[in-house]
Amino acid sequence: MTTLKHKVLNYYKQQTEDRIDAFRDMIAELTSDAANDAKGSAGDKHETALSMMHLEQEKLNHKLGEFIAQKGILDKINPDAKTTKVAVGSLVKANAMYLFVSAALPKITIEGVNIIALSPQSPLGAKLIGMEKGFEFEISGTKYLIEEIQ
Template identity: 50%
Template sequence: MTFKQKIKVEYQNLLSEKIQELRFMISDLARDAQNDAKGSAGDKHETALAMMHLEQEKLNHKLAENLNQKALIDKIDTNAKHNKVALGSLVQANGMWFYISGAMPKIQIDEIAIIAVSSESPLGSQLMGKGGGDVVQINSNVFQIKAIE
């Protein structure tokens, strides 16, 4: 398995776990709301149900975001060769490795820290379309691209 494939699989696993966790939390809230509806009445009950509904909406929004990120990661071709930074590129700049995909947590693969960057983020959008040796600046930070995989 190539380095880029390891990175993709790690992020797919992270997202799958998060999606499963969010679905479980949503299911729990729905079950709690259903059980609460059977045994209570009054203003206090309606407030509790409204709070559960708001929490369920937040979780559904997070679930949708994670499903979208997983779909984005799933369609990345890890075998594609990049001369310019594009979706799925692994970019080395200033001794750091950036995976152009979606905004996700930093991971360690083979003792190397990988930072997932969205192509819409300030850094990601500056990197898109750049080649080896190019320089981008975000605020006071200057990044020089050393390698693109």
């Protein structure tokens, strides 16, 4: 049975894989451009262009590393795991919204349900870890009630 949690996890995994592929393609293209540029150019403009390409490549490698780390977190999540306490991989319904404790990822909508993915290191994520259904807490002046944990 494909649950909402399965769909959320699969969606986020696909999104991170797509971004990893896109960043790898951009890095490969920059590497190719730099190699081609090195064959036919000389002088200060050439050095500046190569430096700019190198800086851009470093930025892309950094972003690629972030997405690989996020994918690593998602890959460790077992969507069939049952738990009574909030942990990494939990899909938590609180205040009629769904929070996916995993990695800081963009908000998504699946089957008309808004999902917010948050890191366990975020203020809200840190507060949620270890809580059980029915627990109430407050963060930044907003009171939350944990209605469901998947």
